[in-house]
Amino acid sequence: RKEVEQDPGPFNVPEGATVAFNCTYSNSASQSFFWYRQDCRKEPKLLMSVYSSGNEDGRFTAQLNRASQYISLLIRDSKLSDSATYLCVVRVAGRRALTFGSGTRLQVQP
Amino acid sequence: DVKVTQSSRYLVKRTGEKVFLECVQDMDHENMFWYRQDPGLGLRLIYFSYDVKMKEKGDIPEGYSVSREKKERFSLILESASTNQTSMYLCASSLWIDRVILTGELFFGEGSRLTVL
Numbered sequence: 485r486k487e488v489e490q491d492p493g494p495f496n497v498p499e500g501a502t503v504a505f506n507c508t509y510s511n512s513a514s515q516s517f518f519w520y521r522q523d524c525r526k527e528p529k530l531l532m533s534v535y536s537s538g539n540e541d542g543r544f545t546a547q548l549n550r551a552s553q554y555i556s557l558l559i560r561d562s563k564l565s566d567s568a569t570y571l572c573v574v575r576v577a578g579r580r581a582l583t584f585g586s587g588t589r590l591q592v593q594p
Numbered sequence: 595d596v597k598v599t600q601s602s603r604y605l606v607k608r609t610g611e612k613v614f615l616e617c618v619q620d621m622d623h624e625n626m627f628w629y630r631q632d633p634g635l636g637l638r639l640i641y642f643s644y645d646v647k648m649k650e651k652g653d654i655p656e657g658y659s660v661s662r663e664k665k666e667r668f669s670l671i672l673e674s675a676s677t678n679q680t681s682m683y684l685c686a687s688s689l690w691i692d693r694v695i696l697t698g699e700l701f702f703g704e705g706s707r708l709t710v711l
Contacts, residue, residue: 492634518698527684527702528637571636573698580644580691581627581652582698586636 487511488585490572496591501562505588507572508554516575517548519557521568522587528571531557562592597621600685600703607710613672615706617685623701625694626668627686628652628660631705637684643668644691675710682707 489508497503509517517534532539534546534555545558555572572585601616619626627642629652639652643662657679661669668687672679686700694700 486636488636516696516698520698527704528700529702530697530699533698575694575698580625580650580694581639581642582694582700583639584629584637586634 485510486586487576487583488572488574490585490588492586492588494589494591496593497562498593499562499564501592502558502560503562503590504556504558505570505572505590506554506556507585507588508552509572509574510553511574511576512553513577514553514574515577517546517555518573518575518582519544519546519555520571520573520584522571523568528584531570559590562590564592564594566590567592598685598687598701598703600683600706602706603704605706605708607675607708609676609710611675611710613675613708613710615670615672615683615685615708617668617670617687617703618666619668619687619701620666621687621701622665623687624665624690625688626662627688627700628658628668628670629684629686630654630681631684632681640670672708675708677710680708680710 519531520528521531522528538547543560569587628640629637641660683706685703
């Protein structure tokens with residue numbers, strides 16, 4: 485079983501739609517959580533951290549549910565430029581490196 | 595801006611060849627990482643280094659070795675390339691580990707796409 489699981493998609497949504505991605509993690513010792521964005525043929529880049537209380541950054545909202553061991557990312561008012569793969573990332577206690585999910589692909593259509 | 599530079603964007607090698615992938619970062623970061631990325635499997639950690647000459651195995655180190663003789667440079671070596679090592683290889687760097695814990699901020703290079711025939 486993968487440590488971090490994501491629905492690969494693709495999620496095809498029209499501009500202006502609201503879309504949500506979920507990610508589940510299996511290791512209860514996971515301490516820190518993040519979302520990365522990866523454009524086609526580009527390197528991954530940090531999008532935002534995920535805090536226990538939930539956090540927002542403009543049109544993006546991230547939430548963490550430790551009891552159910554899942555993380556979510558909500559994108560409101562989708563733009564064409566939001567088209568990318570969104571990677572769920574976890575840091576497990578005691579490990580120096582981050583563990584990445586395989587990503588969810590989003591395609592926003594005009 | 596942090597710059598992580600990988601020496602080759604595209605390589606084609608033959609089975610059994612020795613392959614060197616070079617990565618250089620210009621921000622004096624302590625930590626450097628090598629990941630490979632494959633469809634459906636995501637990014638998997640091969641090796642990382644937290645200091646010069648220090649290294650730790652990641653999740654899939656078999657068939658790979660690394661070298662970090664200078665702080666800014668981290669090399670991935672495939673001693674005898676095989677077809678199942680055809681992949682996208684991503685190098686990353688970060689500041690001290692506490693910052694990674696807090697911010698999750700890894701800086702990636704553009705990747706090296708290796709094809710082994």
